[in-house]
Amino acid sequence: MKTLDEVDLQGKRVFMRVDFNVPLDKERRVKDDLRIRAVLPSIQKVLESGGRLILASHLGRPKGKVAPEFSLAPAAEQLSKLMSRPVALAPDCIGPEVDKMAAQLSAGELLLLENLRFHPEEEKNDPGFSKLLAALADVYVNEAFAASHRAHASVEGITKFAPVCAAGYQLQKEIEYFRKAMDNPRRPMAIIVGGAKVSSKLGLLENLIPRTDYLIIGGAMANTFFKARGLETGKSLVEDDFVEKAAQLLAAGGRKGVKMLLPVDVVVAPDETAGDQARQVPVESVPPDLRILDIGDRTVEAFETALKSCRTIIWNGPMGVFETPPFNKGTFALAEFMGSLDALTIVGGGDSASAVRQAGAQDKVSYISTGGGAFLEMLEGKQLPGVLALESRQ
Numbered sequence: 001m002k003t004l005d006e007v008d009l010q011g012k013r014v015f016m017r018v019d020f021n022v023p024l025d026k027e028r029r030v031k032d033d034l035r036i037r038a039v040l041p042s043i044q045k046v047l048e049s050g051g052r053l054i055l056a057s058h059l060g061r062p063k064g065k066v067a068p069e070f071s072l073a074p075a076a077e078q079l080s081k082l083m084s085r086p087v088a089l090a091p092d093c094i095g096p097e098v099d100k101m102a103a104q105l106s107a108g109e110l111l112l113l114e115n116l117r118f119h120p121e122e123e124k125n126d127p128g129f130s131k132l133l134a135a136l137a138d139v140y141v142n143e144a145f146a147a148s149h150r151a152h153a154s155v156e157g158i159t160k161f162a163p164v165c166a167a168g169y170q171l172q173k174e175i176e177y178f179r180k181a182m183d184n185p186r187r188p189m190a191i192i193v194g195g196a197k198v199s200s201k202l203g204l205l206e207n208l209i210p211r212t213d214y215l216i217i218g219g220a221m222a223n224t225f226f227k228a229r230g231l232e233t234g235k236s237l238v239e240d241d242f243v244e245k246a247a248q249l250l251a252a253g254g255r256k257g258v259k260m261l262l263p264v265d266v267v268v269a270p271d272e273t274a275g276d277q278a279r280q281v282p283v284e285s286v287p288p289d290l291r292i293l294d295i296g297d298r299t300v301e302a303f304e305t306a307l308k309s310c311r312t313i314i315w316n317g318p319m320g321v322f323e324t325p326p327f328n329k330g331t332f333a334l335a336e337f338m339g340s341l342d343a344l345t346i347v348g349g350g351d352s353a354s355a356v357r358q359a360g361a362q363d364k365v366s367y368i369s370t371g372g373g374a375f376l377e378m379l380e381g382k383q384l385p386g387v388l389a390l391e392s393r394q
Contacts, residue, residue: 339364
C-alpha cells in the first residue's frame with residue numbers, strides 16, 4: 001500500500017475515511033473517543049503538510065435515511081475539543097453545498113461530512129455514489145480500519161475513482177501489529193477467546209487452533225464447551241446447536257498438541273442484576289437454577305500461570321459480564337496481568353478493548369485494536385476489502 005508519507009499533500013484536497021462510529025451517552029455526547037484519538041496523527045499530518053482535509057464517516061445504522069439521532073455532530077464536537085480548533089460539519093456528504101464547502105477549504109483547514117449511511121448507496125457500494133465522493137478529492141486516505149471489512153462506497157468503491165490512494169497511520173499500525181503477531185510470532189503463543197457465542201467465533205477458532213500453542217476460552221461461549229464435556233450449566237447461555245462443533249474443536253486442539261484451557265471454576269448468580277448473590281463454584285457443580293456470569297479465582301490463577309511463559313498473546317472477547325460488578329473481576333484481573341508481561345500483547349474487539357481501558361491497563365498492553373469486526377475477520381484469515389483496494393492501487 002502507498003502510505004501517507006509517500007503522498008504529496010500540499011494544497012491537495014484529501015478525502016480521509018475515518019471511523020467515528022463511537023458510543024454516545026443519553027445526552028448524545030461521546031462516551032469513548034478511542035477511534036477519534038487514534039486518527040489524530042494522520043489528521044495533523046495532512047493539515048501540517050498544507051492539505052485541505054475532508055473527513056468522512058458513518059455512525060450507527062440509519063438504514064439509508066436521514067436520522068438526526070445518527071448525526072456526526074457529537075463527533076465533530078469531540079474532535080474540536082481534542083484539536084482545540086473548530087471543526088465544521090457539512091449538512092450532507094454529497095451535493096452542491098458540500099461541493100462548495102470543500103472547494104472553499106484553505107490549506108490547513110478541515111471539514112467533517114455528515115453521516116455517509118444517510119445514503120443507501122454507501123452500503124450498496126454504488127459506483128455512482130463512489131464517484132461523487134471521489135470527486136471531492138485529489139487524494140483518498142483510508143484511516144478506518146474498523147470499517148475496512150466492509151466493501152462500501154467510501155471504503156472500497158472510491159478507490160476506483162480517486163486519483164491517489166493511501167493508507168493512514170492508524171490503518172498501517174493495525175496491519176503491522178497483526179502481521180507481527182500472526183506471521184512470525186515469538187513463541188509460545190496464546191490466543192484468549194471470550195464473549196457470548198461460539199457461532200460468532202467459529203472461523204477464528206478453526207483458523208487459530210493450528211497456529212497457537214495455547215487456546216484459552218472464557219466468557220459465555222465456554223458454556224457450550226462445558227456442555228460438550230458433559231457438564232451441567234444451569235440457566236447459562238448455551239448454543240445447543242454448536243455443542244458437537246465445540247467437541248470437535250477440543251479434539252482438533254488435542255490432535256495438534258495445543259494446550260486448551262477452559263475455566264475450572266466460575267461465578268454464578270440468578271442473573272447479572274443479582275451481584276449480591278454471586279458466589280464461586282467448581283465447573284462440575286453449577287446449580288441448576290443459576291447462571292454462569294464470570295470466571296472464578298482459580299481459573300484466573302490457571303490462566304495466568306499459562307500466560308506467564310508466553311511471548312505473544314492475542315485477546316478477543318471478555319471473560320464475563322464485565323459491564324456489571326462483581327462480574328468484571330475475571331476480565332479485569334486478566335487485563336491487568338497481561339499488562340505486566342514481557343510479551344507482545346494485542347487486544348482486539350470492542351468489548352475487550354473497553355474492558356482493558358476500564359481496568360486501567362490500556363497503556364500497559366502492547367496494542368489495542370480499534371476494529372471489532374475487522375479485527376475478528378483478520379483473525380479468521382479473511383482479507384479485508386478496504387485493504388485489498390489500497391493494495392491494488394499501489
